[in-house]
Amino acid sequence: MSVTVAIVGRPNVGKSTLFNRLVGRKIALVDDTPGVTRDRREAEGRISELRFRLLDTAGFEDVSDDSLEARMRLQTEAAIAEAEVILFMIDARAGVTPLDERFAQLLRKANKRVHLIANKAEGKAAQAGLMEAFSLGFGEPVPLSAEHGEGLGDLYNIVAEAVEAVETGAAELVTDRMPEINVDVTDEVDGDEEELRWNPSRFLNVAIVGRPNAGKSTLINRLVGEERLLTGPEAGITRDSILVPWEWEGRVINLVDTAGIRRRARVQQKLEKLAVSDSLRSIQYAEIVVLMLDATMPFEKQDLQLASLVEREGRALIIAVNKWDLVEDKSATLAHLKEACTRLLPQMRGIPLVTLSGLKGTNIPRLMDAIFEIEKVWNARISTARLNRWLTGMVEGHPPPAVSGRRLKLRYITQAKSRPPSFVVFCSRPDALPTAYQRYIVNGLRETFDLPGAPIRLWVRGGDNPFAPKGRKK
Template identity: 60%
Template sequence: MSFTVAIVGRPNVGKSTLFNRLVGKKLALVDDTPGVTRDRRPGDAKLIDLRFRIIDTAGLEQSAPDTLQGRMWAQTEAAIDEADLSLFLVDAKGGLTPADETLAEMLRRRGKPVVLVANKSEARGSDGGFYDAFTLGLGEPCPISAEHGQGMLDLRDAIVAAIGEERAYPAEDDVAETDIDLRPTFKDDGEDEAEEAVYDETKPLRVAIVGRPNAGKSTLINRFLGEDRLLTGPEAGITRDSISVEWDWRGRTIKMFDTAGMRRKAKVQEKLEKLSVADALRAIRFAETVVIVFDATIPFEKQDLQIVDLVLREGRAAVLAFNKWDLVEDWQTVLADLREKTERLLPQARGIRAVPISGHTGYGLDRLMQAIIETDKTWNRRISTARLNRWLESQTIQHPPPAVSGRRLKLKYMTQVKARPPGFMISCTRPDALPESYIRYLINGLRNDFDLPGVPIRMHFRSGDNPYESKAKKRR
């Protein structure tokens, strides 16, 4: 992108609404409650013929540095310092407040270009707030309506005037390079891929970090990045939006998604928390590998098990991370207990990789990343049809399918129909009569014999075509 823009303003002036309007998607959570946004969220914006990078920020409220509002202020200041231009939003409908004047003074001290934007200008009685904005000393305000998309052409002109045409419209050669889509393309799960395909060690990897509130998800990502990129603190439920960050691990691009803590469904009553959980579920579906963060001091709560089961039902590759390991004293005894509980309480994910870590000290992060890579390899694995049919023959000889209603079931043919996660199809007689116990026997055999630990395995059965079926119908 040619330049970076930060959207700033006091709470509830419409910053996230404008962010969603410019990126063309509902990425940021929007609600009437002030202070919904807490972390800074980047995105690729398009405004008429302008292309630029945009950052949504928290509403600025001056508070002590050790408070939640103070940490949010620090995140927004970091976004202002990173950006080339700031869009300073004021509420034309509600008028100016002392907080607006404080922010205007802070932006003037920064010495960077500022575009004053009077949002909600479509409302009746907004003229007074619009003219009051002149008193901030930041030039003529640009009246818009972020919710209804009014005034976008004027906003484009104001941005170009503030940043300069050379920055707004790079040279043709630069545009040609910028317009190339550098994002990786991922094949659809149902596409035909070569059997026994070699795993691509260089392709970018999408990883979602999920777990209960206050399990240490944001702290873990900050430790990976080596900076305080995400808002953290002792308060539970700080994260609301699913924020994506990119970084390199041993030459490989990793795109991580920080998500809101997921509580039990019965406890989620407020609309805002429901939106946050829905955003976390979208991040799980978009990711390839999901790290479920457990609090090692109180692991295997019922909600932890439900989150793991949700991830597996979505077909994602799962890795367990037992965080806050620095608070564990008798770590050998605790580790043995965690291994026993993992095998006993998660039978549907037999062999799932689990790593003790500490997001606070950085302990175990390399082992966690290695577990993520190995699990992703397993999730992408394909097995040749010849090997599968030899394996199926040996399994049925060792343990033949049971007889149902006096007729023995026959398993004829097996092939892998998809990867991500591995999915297999078996042609057999009377697939509806095959017992669940025998299906589990086949799935466990696949895990052991083809080294598929911890990933969901899909098994489908279908009956073979009967060449005499049409003749039998004619005789009737």
């Protein structure tokens, strides 16, 4: 049974820095600007052999209206409700502030295990703040330097104690129930563990990308059935790329919400540059990318650039046209969108296009069906025999052109790998094979072997059939 540990505190005390330290890699954005983190982020934390579920939270703001800060506070309160262990962080150099005191009052009402963490405790400048921390009423503060990794031994003891308490409670619960169920409890527990253990091969990483305010976070909230991510009328709410595990029909889907990506010329501030870079990295680590378009402003230049980026990274692409409930003439608009998709993105002919409303939850099953179908295409394998029979027909139907008076010979084709489907063609003069003829081969592969939407890689190599017996050319 995993223990959940939440890091909470006012803005800019170093919560995300400690989160990255415990996770072991920099996945949360860190900057001197207060309020960088907005959504609660989840990952596996580790200290030595200890493993636990770790939550990073937005800086606590003492507001309760309809503002963005108030919605951020609700996300923090949700993390507190989930966690068994609360790490209440203050800045030892700044001492105890009124906002720290207000947050301490809230935590005392939560009836949770709270440990006071005094960050930035290296050096003499922190001594006064460490003494002030006793006034918050959580006992002796744990001095820590998240940036330099000092004080992690004390955190180990805190988490280890919580793990032991949870495991002891779970064992007592099983013992209490044994006489009631009248079965071999040991066998049943082992069987349940085997059944529930996550198999990495079952994971599917799906990144949701698009321009600001396209409805990415709203869609994920609708999918998971809770207000997991911050949403609102303000553009650019999401900054970090947030991974949200979710299950659909027995399949574990890792949904990744990303910051809205504007044109590079408009991205000026350092923080937005960090957020955009984080979103682009999410595309690299995804398997399926859902490009969200605003139905009221579809296929703008930035949308096309994002689609091209996904194709260059070799990821499977689905276009989701959001806010479909705002469209009046749906039939005419859908026909226009399909025509525009074919015309503007010819390199990925047959991209699935799904209209939906993240706010109202319409067409969610269609989106998931499209995701699973494009996954099959992205993982497709085609036998070498089928490929070469197909290549013979393609060459007979449309022979490659003669270059400098010499006709090119395509001798052999094989699939090098999948994810995405990648093929190697052996040719007598690979440097002379025209780009147009390579497109002819790629389009033929896509049409004949039913590979719509996914990127296709084609490499042209020189030489004879490498698999033919020696002394025999084909």
